[in-house]
Amino acid sequence: MKRNSTLILLFAGFVLVIGIVLAAILNDEQPIRYNHEKHIQDADLECVDCHRNVETGERASIPNIETCSECHDDTEDENEEIRKVATYVDEGKRIPWKQVNVVPDYAFFSHRRHVFLGKIKCETCHGNVASMVTPFSEPYREITMDWCLDCHQDRQVSSDCYACHR
Numbered sequence: 001m002k003r004n005s006t007l008i009l010l011f012a013g014f015v016l017v018i019g020i021v022l023a024a025i026l027n028d029e030q031p032i033r034y035n036h037e038k039h040i041q042d043a044d045l046e047c048v049d050c051h052r053n054v055e056t057g058e059r060a061s062i063p064n065i066e067t068c069s070e071c072h073d074d075t076e077d078e079n080e081e082i083r084k085v086a087t088y089v090d091e092g093k094r095i096p097w098k099q100v101n102v103v104p105d106y107a108f109f110s111h112r113r114h115v116f117l118g119k120i121k122c123e124t125c126h127g128n129v130a131s132m133v134t135p136f137s138e139p140y141r142e143i144t145m146d147w148c149l150d151c152h153q154d155r156q157v158s159s160d161c162y163a164c165h166r
């Protein structure tokens with residue numbers, strides 16, 4: 001009996017480790033090694049130049065080939081990552097970004113409300129994006145109801161269930 005349960009425990013531990021490793025590999029891979037710092041410092045862009053709906057809509061929007069093609073169309077560029085972008089542009093294919101910050105459908109969140117009306121800076125919720133040199137693999141702040149409510153309480157904004165669960 002004792003030996004059996006040790007084996008079961010060992011096996012369960014093994015499965016768990018494999019699961020964690022697989023999850024890590026599958027999770028943090030964006031199709032291109034995008035670099036925020038280069039675009040803000042070297043290309044002198046602002047957040048809203050790429051995340052075009054962030055002041056006017058619910059979703060900030062993640063830019064794709066329509067935006068990238070303005071600067072990257074050289075499929076022979078010496079930088080391998082830029083070549084990848086240019087190839088998506090050349091073939092008219094969407095870059096399959098994985099969105100990492102997600103609020104479930106049953107809760108309502110609007111960027112316009114927070115950024116334009118609430119005057120909250122991107123950094124408050126997303127961290128120092130302007131100096132990120134690798135793409136997002138996880139949210140800067142875990143998106144939980146407590147996180148939303150803490151700030152709403154601090155700033156005396158509605159904590160009524162129906163404000164967020166419509």
Ligand code: HEC
Nearest residue numbers: 047051054059060061062101102103114115120121122125
């Ligand atoms: C009050 C917190 C908060 C602020 C301020 C904020 N965001 Fe967000 N952001 C979120 C949350 C929450 C999500 C997930 C939203 C969803 O799933 O609809 C998100 C998602 C995103 C996404 C990915 C999905 C999308 O909406 O298209 C981008 C890009 C983004 N934010 C950029 C920005 C930028 C740029 C700014 C500043 C101009 C900003 N955010 C300000 C909380 C915030």
Ligand code: HEC
Nearest residue numbers: 033034035038042043063064067068070071079081082085
């Ligand atoms: C206004 C011009 C402009 C736009 C628009 C633009 N980029 Fe860039 N990008 C640059 C500049 C400038 C560099 C730095 C050039 C270099 O390193 O050779 C760069 C560099 C890069 C690199 C190489 C980063 C590194 O670390 O070496 C990648 C990858 C990249 N861009 C992806 C994108 C993607 C994806 C888009 C669209 C979402 C995009 N860029 C939109 C100007 C732009």
Ligand code: HEC
Nearest residue numbers: 034039045046047050098099100101122126129130135136
């Ligand atoms: C040249 C275009 C460009 C500019 C300028 C830019 N971004 Fe992004 N942003 C991207 C791309 C492409 C992605 C998807 C790759 C990644 O996750 O890094 C992204 C992803 C994000 C995400 C994560 C989206 C998700 O998956 O949830 C946030 C948050 C974000 N950007 C915030 C900002 C902020 C804040 C600024 C200004 C300081 C900014 N971005 C400027 C192109 C841009």
Ligand code: HEC
Nearest residue numbers: 103108109113117118124147148151152155157158163164
């Ligand atoms: C850093 C502070 C902060 C965080 C975090 C935050 N909010 Fe807010 N929220 C505000 C402020 C400030 C306003 C009021 C903006 C204005 O002036 O209209 C607001 C307004 C709202 C409103 C409109 C409320 C109404 O009265 O109709 C909704 C809905 C909302 N937030 C949802 C969310 C959700 C969902 C989250 C978490 C995913 C979240 N907020 C996280 C600060 C925050």
Ligand code: HEC
Nearest residue numbers: 103104107143144145146148149152158159160161163164
């Ligand atoms: C400021 C916005 C906001 C307010 C106000 C709010 N919620 Fe939520 N709620 C969220 C978000 C965002 C999530 C999803 C994130 C998570 O699961 O933590 C959520 C998740 C939930 C869930 C699913 C949680 C789970 O653990 O699966 C329930 C149930 C819920 N809320 C009930 C309520 C009730 C009841 C109230 C009023 C007392 C309320 N919420 C007020 C934003 C809000």
